[in-house]
Amino acid sequence: MLHLLFFIAVFFMSSVCHAEDTAARGENTITxxxxxxxxxRIISGPFAGQGPSDMxxxxxxxxxxxxxxKTVAANVARTVEEIKNGKQVLTIGLIPTPERNEIVLFSLPCALAPPVALIVRQEDLSKYPAxxxxxxxxxxxxxxxxxxxxYGAAVDAALRQIMPDDNVFIDSSDKLFENLAKMLLLKRIDGVLGFPFEAMFNARTSQSADRIAIIPITETGQYVIGRIAAPKTEWGRKMISRVNEILLRHRPEPSYRQAFERWLPPANVPDFNRIYDAQFLEQQ
Incomplete structure (x- = not known):
């Protein structure tokens, strides 16, 4: 009988320790x-791992x-849903919106991008105004x-006014631009919203730079700021506090800024640096 009680006690203590160890490992995991x-964010190809989000x-x-x-490839909708559900998930470069502010904790600014534009086929450029x-x-x-x-507050507001519309195609893949760019060149759609530098990167890597054109849109003119996002939980609050400490120390470093600069057209770099110093580093 004593042997049985001893075995039960040892088994119980082992189970408790295992559960505590598992919980601790879970608490110390970031997805x-x-x-x-x-x-x-560059996942494959010769520039894999060299994007600002990778940095x-x-x-x-x-x-x-x-x-x-741990890293998981996911589209924005799935990521926001996981954060909404309180999972121990972080993401980089999420743009705040009124809806997201209800369910997401945001860090200080971590990413800066030039205004969104309309990308069309070069052969159709003459159809459109400047x-x-x-x-x-x-x-x-x-x-x-x-x-x-x-796509930034102003463009998002314009899209809400337009949609739903049969002439707006919504891609649900985890590739935020590449699939739409392919559809554009295949003439399945006529225009794509995106940052000019993502359009040019995609065009160069797919040998189609001479087949696209970039047109400014009336609904935007401001640079877009992205942030690291976490769930509205105690874990999320702790993570955002740690993340903010890291960003405050590293954003002023030349290497942080240069991770963005290297992908910009040279003509855009002076304006980017002006916004970086005047708004990006100062905004809370």
Whole structure:
């Protein structure tokens, strides 16, 4: 009988210790959910791992060595849903919106991008004015956008006015631009919203730079700021506090800024640096 009681006690203590160890490992795990978003996040090809989001991910891994860091490829909709459900998930470069502010904790700014533009086929460029209104565009042509992606407050507001519309195609893949760019060249859609540098990166790597044109849109003119996002939980609050400490120390460093600069057209670099110093580093 004593042997049986001893065995039960040992088994119980082992189970408790195992459960506590499992819980501790879970508490110390960060799952980074990231979309394939070159050149901000480059998953494959000769430039794999060289995007600004890749730099930030490596920075966080280096500065938070006590955590087990895992990465998962996911579109924005899935990532936001996991954060909403309180999972121990972080993502890089998410753009705040009124809806997201209800369910997401945001860090200080971590990413800066030039204004969104309309990308069309070069052969169709003469059809359009020098600056295009999205509302006018979808009256005659099909626009491609990515599911749950934010294009900045002004453009998001314009899209809400337009949708739902049969001339707006929504791509749900985890590739925020590449699939839509292919559809554009195949003439399945007539225009794609995106950052100019992501359009040019995609065009160069797919040998199609001479087949696309970039047109400014009337609904935007401001640079877009992205942040690291976490769930509205105690774990999320602790992570955002740690992340902010890291960003405050590293964003002023030349290497952080240069991770973005290297993908910009040279003509855009002076304006980028002006916004970086005046707004990006100062904004809370």
């Amino acid at each position: 980074w959910m990231l979309a394939d978003f070159p050149p901000l 930030i991910l490596e920075l966080m891994r280096r500065e938070l060595p006590e955590f087990d860091h 600056t295009v209104s999205l509302g006018s565009f979808v009256k005659t042509d099909t626009l491609g956008i990515s599911l749950s992606r934010s």
